[in-house]
Amino acid sequence: MRMPKARGPLSEWVVARLAEGDTYLGGSAPLPADQDDEAIALWTLHELSYRGFEDASDDAERNPVVVVVRHDLESSLERRLRGRWDHADRPNLPAAADVPAELEELVASDDGPSLADHVRRSADVDQVLELLRQRSVYQLKEADPTAWVVPHLPTRAKAALMELQFDEYGNGNPNLLHAHLFAKGLESVGLRSEYGGYVDDALPETLELNNALSMFGMQRRLRGAAMGHLAAFEMTSSLPARKIAQGLGRLGLDGDMVGYYDEHVEADAVHEQLAARDICGTLAEDEPDQVAEILFGAFTCLDLESRVATALFRAWGVER
Amino acid sequence: MSEADFDHPDIVLEPHGPMLVRGASTIRDAEGTLHRVERPVVALCRCDKSSRKPWCDGTHKVIPRR
Ligand code: FES
Ligand SMILES: [Fe+2]
Ligand SMILES: [Fe+2]
Numbered sequence: 001m002r003m004p005k006a007r008g009p010l011s012e013w014v015v016a017r018l019a020e021g022d023t024y025l026g027g028s029a030p031l032p033a034d035q036d037d038e039a040i041a042l043w044t045l046h047e048l049s050y051r052g053f054e055d056a057s058d059d060a061e062r063n064p065v066v067v068v069v070r071h072d073l074e075s076s077l078e079r080r081l082r083g084r085w086d087h088a089d090r091p092n093l094p095a096a097a098d099v100p101a102e103l104e105e106l107v108a109s110d111d112g113p114s115l116a117d118h119v120r121r122s123a124d125v126d127q128v129l130e131l132l133r134q135r136s137v138y139q140l141k142e143a144d145p146t147a148w149v150v151p152h153l154p155t156r157a158k159a160a161l162m163e164l165q166f167d168e169y170g171n172g173n174p175n176l177l178h179a180h181l182f183a184k185g186l187e188s189v190g191l192r193s194e195y196g197g198y199v200d201d202a203l204p205e206t207l208e209l210n211n212a213l214s215m216f217g218m219q220r221r222l223r224g225a226a227m228g229h230l231a232a233f234e235m236t237s238s239l240p241a242r243k244i245a246q247g248l249g250r251l252g253l254d255g256d257m258v259g260y261y262d263e264h265v266e267a268d269a270v271h272e273q274l275a276a277r278d279i280c281g282t283l284a285e286d287e288p289d290q291v292a293e294i295l296f297g298a299f300t301c302l303d304l305e306s307r308v309a310t311a312l313f314r315a316w317g318v319e320r
Numbered sequence: 321m322s323e324a325d326f327d328h329p330d331i332v333l334e335p336h337g338p339m340l341v342r343g344a345s346t347i348r349d350a351e352g353t354l355h356r357v358e359r360p361v362v363a364l365c366r367c368d369k370s371s372r373k374p375w376c377d378g379t380h381k382v383i384p385r386r
Contacts, residue, residue, distance in 0.1 A: 108381075122343045156326055167359055238378035242371065269376040273334050 001196040003053045004046060008037025014044055017066065018056035024204070029069045032037025039207035042073040043199070046214040050197060051140060056224035059274030062157035074215050078222075084303055085296050096291055101275040103228070106298050107235045112306025113313055113320040119247035127316055128251060132191060133198040134206045134308065138213065139182040140195050145210075145217035146230055152223040153279075154286040161227070161277030162273050164234075178263070185257030191247075202316055205311045209304040213235060216297060224290030231275040236269035340361035340374035349374040369374055 001020070010032035032038035047053065048061040060066055067082075094102040119128055143165055150161055170176030183193040192198070216226035229318035241264035248258050284291045313320050327334075332340040341362050347355045355374060363376035370377045 039347060159328075167361070171359060181354075232353050236377075239381070242377060264378045266363075266372060266375045267359065269338065269378050270340065270359070273337060273340055273363060273376070274361070279333070 001047075001051065001053055001194070002055050004040055004199045006037075007040045008033030010037050011041040011044065012034070014041045014066075014069065017045070017063075017116040018048070018053070018060045021057035023060065024107050027065075029072075035208070036204040038073060038076070039204050039211060040199075040202075042070065042077065042211045043202075043207045045073065045195070046218075049214075049218065050144060052165065059104060074211075074219075077211055077215060077293040078210070080088075080158060081300050082296065083186065085299050088299055088303075090299070093292055093295075095213045095280075096288050098188075099284040099291060099294060100281045101296055102295065103231050103276050103280060105296065106230055107302065110236070110302045110306070112302060113309045114240070115309045115312065116243035116244075118313070118318065120243035120250070121247070124249075125251050125253070126265050127312075128247065129189065129191060130315075131312060132186065132189065132257070132313070133201050134203060135180070136186060136191070136198050137196075137202050137206055137210050140193075140197075142182060144179075145213040148217040149223050149226045153227075153283065156282035156286065157227065157279045160274050160282065161230075164230075164274045164279070167267055167271065178260075179269075181244040181256070181260040181263060185255075188255035189253050189257050190223070203308065203315075205304070209308055212300060212304060219255045221296075222293070224283065224293025225297030225300065226296035227275070227280050227290075228299075230297075231272070231280045231294070232298035232301035234268050234271040234275040236305070238265045238272065238277040241265045241268065286307065333362075333366070337366070337380055339366055340364075347374050 004011075004017050009030040013029050019276070030042065043052075046068060047252045048066075052058065052061075057063075081237045083188060091105065115131060119131065123131070146168075147165060150158055150165070166172070168178050170178070170180070174180060186193040211230065213226075216222045216229055245258050245261035245265070248254065248261065264319065271282060280294050284294060310320075330342045334340060339380075341357075341364060342360060344357045344362065347362070347364065348355060349355060350373070364374050365376045365380070365382055367380040369379045369383055371379065
């Protein structure tokens with residue numbers, strides 16, 4: 001993959017620094033033009049810790065100048081996310097044993113706009129393809145941001161996360177790996193399947209969602225938020241996956257993409273139980289100071305998904 | 321923390337939810353059809369409303385609880 005197109009002075013600076021290799025001296029980064037510029041800059045920096053870029057230096061990941069910029073961008077993202085949580089109608093902090101029930105409450109009371117309902121009933125082919133391009137930014141590295149969290153967890157939550165992740169990674173069979181199923185799905189509907197292929201089309205909301213997931217995954221301090229995010233994600237997956245599969249069928253887009261969503265109807269019905277109870281429930285019992293973090297992560301998942309949905313509906317001129 | 325072993329049942333009844341089964345290889349559903357199990361843990365529908373029986377598809381969440 002090549003580095004994405006810059007979207008302003010900050011991302012332009014980042015892309016130029018990463019291309020230079022390990023000999024540059026740095027200087028300070030310019031201020032971002034807007035949230036879009038900031039988001040693509042952070043996305044690019046995070047990607048150095050996944051697969052990297054052909055046109056970026058392999059040494060860039062731990063270059064001190066780059067690390068400082070990444071730190072500042074993550075701090076600003078985290079402040080924004082916590083600010084939204086502070087303003088949310090949040091529940092009283094539950095006891096550790098009540099965390100799975102509280103997660104259910106949080107998910108049940110989510111009233112964000114539903115892309116899945118739209119796909120099932122009324123989306124046209126162009127809208128579905130646009131949605132899949134946006135989703136591809138995460139889905140082509142599905143489960144990878146969560147893999148960082150394994151070493152940060154106590155015994156029970158760690159074993160349960162591995163049980164879930166093993167399924168995401170195809171239970172050892174590369175043909176069943178979820179990101180691979182999605183790649184095949186993209187091809188089946190006539191889209192490109194290469195890793196990172198549609199990042200230049202990603203909305204700022206899509207990038208923010210991906211950046212939050214990477215930041216939660218990579219920082220030990222944010223393990224509770226990462227697992228709360230995972231739980232909310234899995235708990236809002238099987239029913240919507242079924243609706244999306246129905247919508248794809250309605251539009252004649254049968255084939256591997258339907259297979260991908262069908263797989264998620266069944267898999268995520270299992271994963272949501274593991275994530276809410278065996279992962280978040282035991283983490284809360286073993287590390288009670290993570291209770292608030294788990295709920296913050298779950299809220300953030302629902303909030304960011306709803307921002308992506310709102311942005312897409314706005315772009316399509318669909319009234320919600 | 322003491323290093324006692326943990327409970328790790330093969331079969332778990334989730335409150336208001338499915339039955340999780342670990343390590344099964346085949347399941348016979350209520351119609352008598354045999355299903356091969358493709359994953360290490362499966363969720364079997366207990367609410368009887370799933371569209372993918374014998375598997376849970378999350379439908380139990382939209383059924384009012386009694
Ligand atoms: S128990 Fe989940 S759909 Fe029936
Ligand atoms: Fe998955
Ligand atoms: Fe999953």
